Amino acid sequence: SQQGEEDPQALSIQEGENATMNCSYKTSINNLQWYRQNSGRGLVHLILIRSNEREKHSGRLRVTLDTSKKSSSLLITASRAADTASYFCATDRNDYKLSFGAGTTVTVRA
């Protein structure tokens, strides 16, 4: 079973717009991570936010974490065509694995 659920399943935006996707999870976590995957290739780590953090930035990425609501959001600002990919949240419960959601597919139109 998958711990996280992303919303929306798919997102289409114009280049230069912002893209926001959300992740909800079910149990307490140690940290939450976001990964990007291009066309069924390997996953690339984007950002990690620990359970005691509320917001984190990395370049054009902004991640928030609300542990009381068991949810996280990923914001990509000023999107580019190269941001077209699937984005996955993954939760770490301080064990030996990451639990991934089903992902959000983002299409950035030129």
Add this chain to the structure above:
Amino acid sequence: DAGVTQSPTHLIKTRGQHVTLRCSPISGHKSVSWYQQVLGQGPQFIFQYYEKEERGRGNFPDRFSARQFPNYSSELNVNALLLGDSALYLCASSLKQANTGELFFGEGSRLTVL
């Protein structure tokens, strides 16, 4: 620096056959994990190995097995293949056993079972 490498990249098998997938972690990484990603879904955890010992196993049948070698490379074996085993198999490495940091993924081995 070389990233995580996996082989083969693509393969086609028929039902009932056996497959072996291989993974070389990033130099210095002692932990290797395997994930299965079915089309349209997120990766599902199969195994984690650390220092050559199995540290975790996901909800997969005994047809799935793995091992880690002294050089920290790893093999995933699947016996008696079923159509439902068709998926992208991802290997990931990390420095530590516990996932307190990011995982570094390879490009995957895409298995098609006919």
